[in-house]
Each structure stands twice: as C-alpha cells, then as structure tokens.
Amino acid sequence: MSEPLLVVEDLSVEFATDTGWVQVLDGVTFGVDRGETVGLVGESGSGKTVTSLSILGLLPPEGSRVTAGSIRLDGVELVGMPKRRLEAMRGDEISMIFQEPMTSLDPAFRVGDQIAEVVRRHRGGSRREAWKRAVEVLETVGIANAGSRARSYPHEFSGGMRQRVMIAMALSCEPKLIIADEPTTALDVTIQAQVLDLLRSMRDEFGTAVVFVTHDLGVVADICDRAVVMYAGQVVERSEIDALYATPHHPYTEALLSAMPQLVARTGRLATIPGSTPPAGSMPAGCRFHPRCGHVRDRCRDTLVAERRLDGGGTSRCLRVSDLVLKGSA
Amino acid sequence: MLRYTVRRILMIIPLLFLVSLGVFALVLLIPGDPAITIAGENATEAQIDATRERLGLNDPVLVQYASWAGNALTGDLGSSLFSNESVVGAIGGRFPVTLSLTVAAMVAALLIAVPAGITAALRRGRWQDRGATLFASVGISLPNFWVGILLIMAFALAFPIFPAVGYTPLSDGVGPWVLGLVLPGITLGTAVAAEITRQLRGSLSDTLQQDFIRTARANGLTARAVIAKHGLKNAAVPVVTVMGFQIGFLLGGSVIVERVFGLPGLGDLAIRAVLQRDIPMIQGIVVVSALIVMLVNLVVDLSYGWLNPKVRQA
Numbered sequence: 001m002s003e004p005l006l007v008v009e010d011l012s013v014e015f016a017t018d019t020g021w022v023q024v025l026d027g028v029t030f031g032v033d034r035g036e037t038v039g040l041v042g043e044s045g046s047g048k049t050v051t052s053l054s055i056l057g058l059l060p061p062e063g064s065r066v067t068a069g070s071i072r073l074d075g076v077e078l079v080g081m082p083k084r085r086l087e088a089m090r091g092d093e094i095s096m097i098f099q100e101p102m103t104s105l106d107p108a109f110r111v112g113d114q115i116a117e118v119v120r121r122h123r124g125g126s127r128r129e130a131w132k133r134a135v136e137v138l139e140t141v142g143i144a145n146a147g148s149r150a151r152s153y154p155h156e157f158s159g160g161m162r163q164r165v166m167i168a169m170a171l172s173c174e175p176k177l178i179i180a181d182e183p184t185t186a187l188d189v190t191i192q193a194q195v196l197d198l199l200r201s202m203r204d205e206f207g208t209a210v211v212f213v214t215h216d217l218g219v220v221a222d223i224c225d226r227a228v229v230m231y232a233g234q235v236v237e238r239s240e241i242d243a244l245y246a247t248p249h250h251p252y253t254e255a256l257l258s259a260m261p262q263l264v265a266r267t268g269r270l271a272t273i274p275g276s277t278p279p280a281g282s283m284p285a286g287c288r289f290h291p292r293c294g295h296v297r298d299r300c301r302d303t304l305v306a307e308r309r310l311d312g313g314g315t316s317r318c319l320r321v322s323d324l325v326l327k328g329s330a
Numbered sequence: 331m332l333r334y335t336v337r338r339i340l341m342i343i344p345l346l347f348l349v350s351l352g353v354f355a356l357v358l359l360i361p362g363d364p365a366i367t368i369a370g371e372n373a374t375e376a377q378i379d380a381t382r383e384r385l386g387l388n389d390p391v392l393v394q395y396a397s398w399a400g401n402a403l404t405g406d407l408g409s410s411l412f413s414n415e416s417v418v419g420a421i422g423g424r425f426p427v428t429l430s431l432t433v434a435a436m437v438a439a440l441l442i443a444v445p446a447g448i449t450a451a452l453r454r455g456r457w458q459d460r461g462a463t464l465f466a467s468v469g470i471s472l473p474n475f476w477v478g479i480l481l482i483m484a485f486a487l488a489f490p491i492f493p494a495v496g497y498t499p500l501s502d503g504v505g506p507w508v509l510g511l512v513l514p515g516i517t518l519g520t521a522v523a524a525e526i527t528r529q530l531r532g533s534l535s536d537t538l539q540q541d542f543i544r545t546a547r548a549n550g551l552t553a554r555a556v557i558a559k560h561g562l563k564n565a566a567v568p569v570v571t572v573m574g575f576q577i578g579f580l581l582g583g584s585v586i587v588e589r590v591f592g593l594p595g596l597g598d599l600a601i602r603a604v605l606q607r608d609i610p611m612i613q614g615i616v617v618v619s620a621l622i623v624m625l626v627n628l629v630v631d632l633s634y635g636w637l638n639p640k641v642r643q644a
Contacts, residue, residue, distance in 0.1 A: 058544065087550050087553075090549060091551070095548065100541050103541040104542055105545065106546065107542070107564070107639065108560075108639065121549070121550055121552075153639040155639065155640050170549075
C-alpha cells in the first residue's frame with residue numbers, strides 16, 4: 001500500500017519557557033491523501049497551529065524543538081531536513097494560507113510582484129514570465145481585471161480579496177499540499193462562503209491536498225473529507241467526516257458538536273464546554289480532557305489513554321469509547 | 331504619486347517665508363553694531379554714520395526686509411561686509427566641500443549602521459545585539475572633534491594612510507578626493523551611525539515579527555530575500571526619518587569637523603562670519619542651510635510615498 005501524500009507520525013514538539021522546556025504536541029499522528037481535504041479541528045491552544053507550522057518547518061528555531069516523530073511529504077522526511085532544502089520546498093510543494101489576510105501581505109509591494117517573486121524563486125524564468133503567471137493565478141482565484149489589479153497594493157483590496165490573493169500566491173507553483181490555517185475566520189460570513197467555494201474548486205481543479213485548520217466544525221462539514229480533532233496537544237479523534245457528525249467517538253468531539261452555533265435555533269441557547277484548554281506544562285493527569293468531560297469516571301483521572309483504532313477506520317483517545325454512545329449533530 | 335509630490339513641493343513656500351523672516355530678524359537680534367565693526371575701531375562718529383547709511387541700516391525695518399527678500403529671491407544675498415565678495419559666490423565656492431563632507435559622513439554612517447542594525451535586530455538579546463547597542467550609546471556620546479583628532483593621530487600620523495588635513499577637489503581626481511574625505515567622514519558620521527543603528531535595530535526587529543514576513547518565509551523565500559527586501563523596505567520609514575533629521579546635525583557638526591581637518595567648507599565660513607559679525611554672510615549661510623534641510627525633508631517625504639504606498643493617497 002502506498003503511503004499517503006503527507007504523513008505526520010508521533011510528532012512531539014516542545015517550547016522553551018522561563019521554567020524550561022514544555023511539551024506542546026504529544027505524539028500527533030495523521031495522514032493526508034492526494035487531493036484530500038482534512039480538517040484539523042480544536043480550540044485555541046489545542047496545538048493545531050503548532051502542528052501546521054511544524055509541517056512547514058516554520059516554528060521559531062530558538063524556543064522550539066521537535067523532540068520526536070516524523071513528517072513525510074511524498075515519502076521525503078521533513079524533520080531535520082537542512083534549512084535550505086526545506087526553504088526550497090516551501091511555496092513549491094507545500095504552501096500555507098494564514099488567518100489574517102489584512103496583515104499577511106507585504107504592504108510595500110504590488111500584489112503581482114509578491115506572487116511573481118514566489119514564482120521566480122521556485123520556477124526561475126524571466127520577470128515577464130513570472131508576472132504573467134501571477135496575473136494568471138489571480139484570474140484563477142476570481143479577481144476581475146487581474147492584469148490591472150496585479151499592479152495594486154494590498155491596501156487597495158478588501159479582506160476577502162486579499163485572502164484570494166493569498167490563495168493565488170499559495171497556488172502559484174501548484175503545490176501538492178496547501179495548509180490553510182483558519183483562512184475564513186477573519187472574514188464576513190458571505191465572504192467566508194465564497195472563499196470556501198474557491199478552495200473547494202481549486203482542490204477539484206488541481207487535485208491539491210488541503211489541511212484545513214479550524215475551530216469551526218460547521219466549516220469542516222462543508223469542505224473536509226476527514227477530520228482530526230485535537231485537544232491539549234494530542235489527537236483525540238480521527239474520523240471520516242460523516243461518521244464524525246453522526247457518531248462521534250470522543251466526548252470532546254461531542255462537546256464541540258453541541259457547541260456549534262448552527263444548533264442554536266433548535267435548542268434555543270448556545271451550548272458551551274465548561275472550562276478551557278489546559279495550558280501547556282500543566283496538563284491534567286490521566287485523560288487530558290477529564291476535568292471538562294461530562295462522562296468522566298474515576299479511572300479517567302489517572303490512566304494514560306492511548307489512541308485506539310475503531311472499526312470504522314477512525315481512532316479515539318477515550319477509555320470509555322466502547323461503552324459510551326455519544327450524541328452527534330445529525 | 332504626482333499629486334503627492336506637487337503638494338509636498340508647494341508646502342515649501344510658506345516655510346521659506348518663515349525662514350526668511352527669521353533670518354532677517356538676525357540682524358536685529360545680534361548684539362553689536364556692524365557699522366562700528368566695519369568702519370573700524372578708530373573711526374569717527376561721522377564715518378560710522380556714513381557706513382550705516384551706505385549699508386541701509388537707517389531705513390525702516392520693513393523696507394530693509396523688503397529689499398533684502400527681493401534681492402534674495404533673485405539670487406542676490408548681498409555681499410560680505412569685509413571682503414565685498416558676493417555672499418552667493420562665497421557660499422558657492424565652499425558648498426562643494428561641505429556637500430562632499432556631508433555625503434561622506436552619511437556614507438560612513440550607513441556603512442556602519444546598516445550591518446550593525448541588521449545584526450542587532452537578528453540577534454536580539456545576544457552579544458552581537460549588546461555590542462551594537464553599546465556602540466550606539468558610545469558613538470552618540472563621543473565628541474566628534476576628539477574622534478577626529480584620534481583618527482588623525484592613528485591613520486594620518488602613526489600609519490600615514492590618509493591625509494591629516496586639507497581638501498582635494500573632485501576635479502583633481504576621484505582617488506585623492508575620496509582619500510581626503512575618509513577620516514572627516516568617519517569623524518562626522520560616527521554619531522549619525524549610532525543613531526541610525528538604534529533606529530534600524532528597533533524598526534527591523536518589529537518588522538520581522540509581522541505576518542507578511544511569515545508569509546514570505548512560508549513561500550520559501552530565502553532568509554536573505556526576506557530580510558533584505560521585505561524586512562528592510564518596511565523597516566525603512568523611521569530610519570529614513572532619522573536620516574533626514576541627521577542632515578541638520580551634519581551641517582552643524584561640519585563646523586567643528588571642518589576646523590579639525592582644515593577643510594574650507596561652509597562651517598569654516600560660518601565661524602569666520604560670526605566672529606566678524608559679517609551679517610549678510612551669516613544670513614546667506616542660514617538661508618542655504620535652511621534650504622538644504624528643507625530639500626532633504628522633501629526627499630524624505632517623497633521616499634515615504636515610495637516606501638509606503640498608502641501615504642500617496644493621504
């Protein structure tokens with residue numbers, strides 16, 4: 001069986017703090033197939049952004065370290081890869097779209113030049129060719145009059161348009177994998193839908209695999225094939241998307257589903273998950289979710305829980321997975 | 331950009347008017363009577379009166395200002411009370427020296443400050459950063475006549491690499507011209523280098539925290555391109571502002587440095603004019619200095635438009 005396009009295996013990352021090294025990712029494992037969209041879901045502090053930054057090797061070199069695990073793209077190991085080789089892969093084979101379209105483009109350069117710069121970095125060629133490619137990708141992401149808009153500066157675009165420019169930049173070298181870190185969070189709802197549509201059609205047109213990082217399960221349902229749910233630096237559940245919504249296998253997933261605003265109309269008030277993500281360095285013993293879990297038992301408080309494979313092909317990190325029947329959203 | 335440029339140039343006119351008022355008021359404020367100075371210490375009362383009449387010092391102030399400003403507009407700043415040399419001519423003869431010195435100082439400052447500032451920003455909190463910060467505080471506090479003398483002792487006397495004093499015009503060859511400017515340039519540029527280093531360090535390390543830097547890195551741009559292109563261009567606005575301010579400092583500092591190195595520049599001319607109460611000459615030097623400062627600020631403002639495209643609309 002051939003390996004998936006992206007394999008993240010047993011990835012552990014530590015950050016430096018005043019009191020020493022603190023683990024922020026603990027044995028994160030998941031894979032992404034070619035052309036597949038995988039949602040990386042969790043609250044703030046769950047480790048989803050750290051996971052995506054470590055895939056690109058963008059964690060700050062001082063102040064963070066990968067202590068264990070492997071990240072492979074197309075069979076090539078990225079952990080420990082020399083800086084220059086990794087640089088050459090970024091933007092070419094993997095690229096990333098960020099949450100803040102307003103600040104993620106350089107205000108001092110024309111958007112066309114910024115895209116052309118990336119194209120020339122990886123494809124070489126003349127300025128003219130790179131510029132042509134920039135205009136072409138801007139057209140692809142639905143920017144009208146791309147030829148003249150390429151000459152505009154970022155501040156001359158709205159937030160949604162800037163996110164389109166970011167997507168165009170990410171697509172410019174036809175990467176195998178795009179990591180989209182909350183790409184719609186900062187946008188209006190209507191613009192969100194447009195950007196999601198765009199990402200979907202890009203995936204269908206170019207067969208690009210996408211890791212979609214978000215806290216919003218509604219968006220995940222919209223665009224993802226599978227989901228990886230993270231909590232406190234660990235993967236707590238992996239599942240096909242429909243199965244995740246119908247029958248979640250981890251109480252945290254259930255809690256996230258019940259906290260989806262889409263359900264407000266039905267229940268009349270917005271459910272919340274009591275408490276908040278524990279800070280790195282002071283993780284609870286036993287199951288990390290137990291202090292906030294509605295199904296907690298005594299053994300959850302002191303037993304370390306490993307990921308368990310489930311019949312449907314997913315995994316769960318819950319001791320009670322076999323005796324709990326959790327509520328889905330459907 | 332064109333509208334921005336034109337508007338910015340028009341703003342100079344009221345400024346020039348204010349400067350001319352200030353410069354003219356110099357005559358009224360400076361203690362001592364130029365007529366007495368000119369006529370000589372042993373002159374009779376009648377001779378002094380005649381001199382005063384000849385210089386127009388008896389006319390009403392407004393008339394004096396109008397005739398002075400009118401002449402100034404046509405490029406006539408009067409002539410020296412002593413040598414009868416025209417002020418414009420005297421300044422014109424010395425201006426290339428001071429311009430060369432200022433440019434040399436700025437070049438020296440940038441050659442020191444840009445690498446130092448970038449290193450400090452990239453190695454924030456480590457020894458390279460502490461070293462640059464230390465250099466900045468020392469460089470600002472060293473008096474430049476002292477730096478100049480030390481440099482002469484080291485690199486003109488102990489190791490005679492550069493001439494100790496004097497100025498070789500550019501027309502006598504690029505090599506000698508540059509050689510003669512190295513020591514004065516470093517002397518005058520040290521303090522400016524220190525100030526620019528400090529600004530660049532702060533501004534660049536802030537810029538490197540920005541999201542668009544992360545974008546550039548995420549797209550595989552080399553560290554060099556990220557820092558030199560996206561980092562520096564965005565970090566440049568406060569640095570260019572400081573460079574603009576420093577031009578005023580350089581013009582002032584050149585007074586001392588020209589003395590130390592025996593350069594026949596504007597500063598040297600200014601000292602003589604002040605000591606002799608040669609008022610037309612002082613006025614001319616102040617007007618020219620003010621013009622230079624205004625021109626530099628104009629260039630600085632226009633560079634904002636290039637560095638930060640948002641400014642062009644404002």
